[in-house]
Structure formats: structure tokens, C-alpha cells
Amino acid sequence: MHTQNIYKNYEPAVTAPDKDYKCGYWFIFCSNKLLIVNNENEAKIPQYNELSELSQVLTSPLYLGRFYGLPAYCIGLADSTQAPSGMSFVDLRSTFGVLDEASFLLASKAVQVVAWEQTHRFCGKCGSLTQDLSGERAKVCPKCGFISYPRICPAVITAVFKENKILLAHARSFKGDIHSLIAGFVEAGETLEEAVEREIMEEISIKVKNIKYWGSQPWPYPNSLMLGFTAEYEGGEINVDGVEISHAHWYDVENLPELPPKVSIARKIIDWYTMEHSSS
Numbered sequence: 001m002h003t004q005n006i007y008k009n010y011e012p013a014v015t016a017p018d019k020d021y022k023c024g025y026w027f028i029f030c031s032n033k034l035l036i037v038n039n040e041n042e043a044k045i046p047q048y049n050e051l052s053e054l055s056q057v058l059t060s061p062l063y064l065g066r067f068y069g070l071p072a073y074c075i076g077l078a079d080s081t082q083a084p085s086g087m088s089f090v091d092l093r094s095t096f097g098v099l100d101e102a103s104f105l106l107a108s109k110a111v112q113v114v115a116w117e118q119t120h121r122f123c124g125k126c127g128s129l130t131q132d133l134s135g136e137r138a139k140v141c142p143k144c145g146f147i148s149y150p151r152i153c154p155a156v157i158t159a160v161f162k163e164n165k166i167l168l169a170h171a172r173s174f175k176g177d178i179h180s181l182i183a184g185f186v187e188a189g190e191t192l193e194e195a196v197e198r199e200i201m202e203e204i205s206i207k208v209k210n211i212k213y214w215g216s217q218p219w220p221y222p223n224s225l226m227l228g229f230t231a232e233y234e235g236g237e238i239n240v241d242g243v244e245i246s247h248a249h250w251y252d253v254e255n256l257p258e259l260p261p262k263v264s265i266a267r268k269i270i271d272w273y274t275m276e277h278s279s280s
């Protein structure tokens with residue numbers, strides 16, 4: 001297990017102990033972009049007392065728990081919202097390495113909570129207005145009783161090894177010439193291991209064995225949970241599907257192509273493997 005206790009300085013909770021929400025840290029989103037305070041060398045999450053320009057719209061937030069000892073809230077605002085002076089709405093991914101890690105991680109959770117709130121105002125079964133279910137991160141329909149929870153989509157991502165080489169592929173959706181691991185969503189009724197085997201077979205036509213769990217990472221773009229695996233090559237020739245994957249090759253750790261950003265579990269697995277297999 002490589003991914004325990006990712007959050008720092010954070011105690012999760014769903015129900016605010018106090019009705020007064022005009023305090024603490026606010027994770028504010030507008031079109032999935034996060035509001036940050038721009039300082040000279042670093043960015044930070046705004047506190048309520050810095051947000052007077054938005055006070056009219058900062059009502060009915062969702063409680064996240066305590067962050068650095070203060071209450072933390074999240075809310076989604078209308079697309080037309082203007083950032084207060086000295087602040088800006090930025091793409092969450094671009095805040096990696098700019099925000100401190102604890103803030104980045106909690107923002108990654110908050111964006112999923114906000115997206116869920118915005119897409120579950122009405123019952124998915126009968127269309128009535130939903131209500132918050134007390135004490136849980138859930139919505140209940142007062143008419144038919146249907147309960148909905150935040151939707152999380154599991155996806156598997158796998159590092160395949162063959163004779164000290166790692167399989168890396170370029171997907172058409174990747175920027176530039178980035179090469180990464182094979183990934184895909186788990187289908188209904190499938191085990192994680194079956195999803196690993198199927199995705200690798202579908203995308204590059206090879207068979208794998210000895211599938212082992214490596215670790216996981218919430219991936220809020222928009223609501224995935226990435227489950228990392230390692231596997232050994234068993235048989236077949238690389239033959240890319242040409243739809244998702246444009247090319248794939250076996251790489252020696254001494255000679256890796258352009259890799260995904262360090263924030264991703266893909267990169268964490270590749271870096272871990274490189275550490276284990278570097279000759280130096």
C-alpha cells in the first residue's frame with residue numbers, strides 16, 4: 001500500500017457543528033475552476049473574511065470538516081461569477097505545485113462534492129427536488145425515498161513489465177508526446193483484475209499475468225477513483241487499437257519518453273518502478 005493517509009491537516013465531517021458558516025476556509029468553484037488567492041510566489045485557499053465581495057452569494061455551503069483547525073466549506077457559484085480582486089478562478093490541475101499539497105488534495109475532494117451537489121438537486125427516479133440526508137453525504141427524495149450518493153467512477157491503470165522494461169503508450173487524448181500507462185473504466189459486473197486484463201487486451205492486444213494492486217488515487221476530472229496495478233507480460237504482440245492509443249512500446253528505465261505530470265498516479269507508479277530498477 002503506497003497511498004494511505006493522503007490528506008494532511010484535515011479532519012473530514014459532513015455536518016457542521018455550528019450554523020454560522022461565515023468563517024474558515026472556502027473552496028469555491030465556478031465551472032469546475034477553483035478560486036485561489038494569488039500571492040507573489042504561492043497561491044492559497046481564501047478564508048471567509050477575505051471574501052466580502054462575494055458575501056451575497058456565499059450561502060448554503062457544503063461542510064467538508066476542519067482544515068488547519070478551521071471549518072472548511074465548499075460551494076459552486078454561477079458561471080458568470082467574477083473573482084474578487086487579488087484572486088482568480090483557475091483550472092484545478094494547474095494548482096498542483098502552486099497550492100500547498102494539503103490544499104490541493106482537499107480542493108480535489110471539494111470539486112467532486114460540489115459537482116455532485118449541482119447534479120443531484122432533483123431525484124433521478126421521479127424528478128422531485130431532493131433534500132440533504134442528515135449526517136451523510138447523500139440526497140434523499142422526499143416523494144419516493146430514493147437516495148443518491150456522490151458518484152465515483154472506478155478506473156484501473158496498469159504498469160505492465162517485460163524483462164525489466166515497462167510498457168508506455170501514447171493516447172490520442174494526451175498532450176504533446178506524453179507516454180503513460182494503460183488505463184480505462186471498470187465496467188458494471190467486472191472485477192478490477194478483469195478490467196485490467198480487458199483494457200490491456202482491447203487497447204494493445206497483449207495478455208498479462210500476476211496482476212497486483214499498487215495503490216489508488218482520487219482523480220477528480222471529474223469523478224474517478226484511479227486504482228493502480230502492476231502486471232507481467234504473458235503473451236502476444238503489441239497491436240494498438242488506433243482509436244484510444246496511437247502507439248505503445250516497451251521502454252528501458254534508462255531511456256524513458258516524456259511522462260505524465262508528477263501529480264498523477266501513473267507517474268507515481270512509473271517513478272516507483274524506475275527507482276526500483278535504476279542501475280545507479
Ligand SMILES: [Zn+2]
Binds near residue numbers: 126144146
Ligand atoms: Zn423521487
